[in-house]
Amino acid sequence: MAGPILELKGIERSYREGEGRLTILKDAAFSLKPGEMVALVAPSGAGKSTLLHLAGLLEAPDAGEVTIAGRACGRLSDDARTAIRRNEIGFVYQFHHLLPEFSAEENIMIPQMITGMAPAEAKQRAGQLLDYLRVGHRASHRPAELSGGEQQRVAIARAVANAPRVLLADEPTGNLDPRTAGYVFDALEALVRQSGLAALIATHNHELAARMDRVVTLDGGKVVPWKG
Numbered sequence: 001m002a003g004p005i006l007e008l009k010g011i012e013r014s015y016r017e018g019e020g021r022l023t024i025l026k027d028a029a030f031s032l033k034p035g036e037m038v039a040l041v042a043p044s045g046a047g048k049s050t051l052l053h054l055a056g057l058l059e060a061p062d063a064g065e066v067t068i069a070g071r072a073c074g075r076l077s078d079d080a081r082t083a084i085r086r087n088e089i090g091f092v093y094q095f096h097h098l099l100p101e102f103s104a105e106e107n108i109m110i111p112q113m114i115t116g117m118a119p120a121e122a123k124q125r126a127g128q129l130l131d132y133l134r135v136g137h138r139a140s141h142r143p144a145e146l147s148g149g150e151q152q153r154v155a156i157a158r159a160v161a162n163a164p165r166v167l168l169a170d171e172p173t174g175n176l177d178p179r180t181a182g183y184v185f186d187a188l189e190a191l192v193r194q195s196g197l198a199a200l201i202a203t204h205n206h207e208l209a210a211r212m213d214r215v216v217t218l219d220g221g222k223v224v225p226w227k228g
Ligand SMILES: Nc1ncnc2c1ncn2[C@@H]1O[C@H](COP(=O)(O)OP(=O)(O)OP(=O)(O)O)[C@@H](O)[C@H]1O
Pocket: 015, 016, 024, 042, 043, 044, 045, 046, 047, 048, 049, 050, 051
């Protein structure tokens, strides 16, 4: 059986709160297998974004280890961590975070060109992803000219542009009306399933969570199965 593509062990994370510390994660562990889609459902403030930021190497834990594709990331140089983040991980946020002055297509080309891909190749892949996500006809439009659902589909395309092995999504449909959320989630799920990506998706939407392979929550600073 294949080992996990993402593994968190013994994770501790607290933030300063007045004179003391607010503990968010305490000896937390989580692992994600290649191709697995997992929902993270927990109340506001429970630490979902914190867990995703740690898993995506955007923040470092106070203690514990994050291992991605078999590489323990704690003691890596900043450059090595950045390379793993660029090559192995895709992020989707609640708000699209697309660069406003660039077109949809350019937003997807940029991360590819940062990793050294030739513009023509990056453009071709951007076009394929936009077509797959049914926003190909909006390729030359800037984010402000797109609907919320279109913006999120472009953000999803950007997240997978470098063919990462892990997709981390923080309420990717949280800003959309229920119908659009359903369409965008359908597109996200199809892309993840088709590409064999592993995905950890924080959501407040229990209906969407139920479609994933597993649902976890945060309890007492630990990641535990959701018993909903
Ligand atoms: N940089 C920070 N400094 C201090 N406190 C923080 C910081 N980041 C997060 N927190 C606190 O940690 C707790 C968990 O935050 P987090 O954003 O991970 O929760 P969440 O489950 O994603 O919430 P939501 O569903 O509202 O997005 C919150 O109480 C938050 O205020």
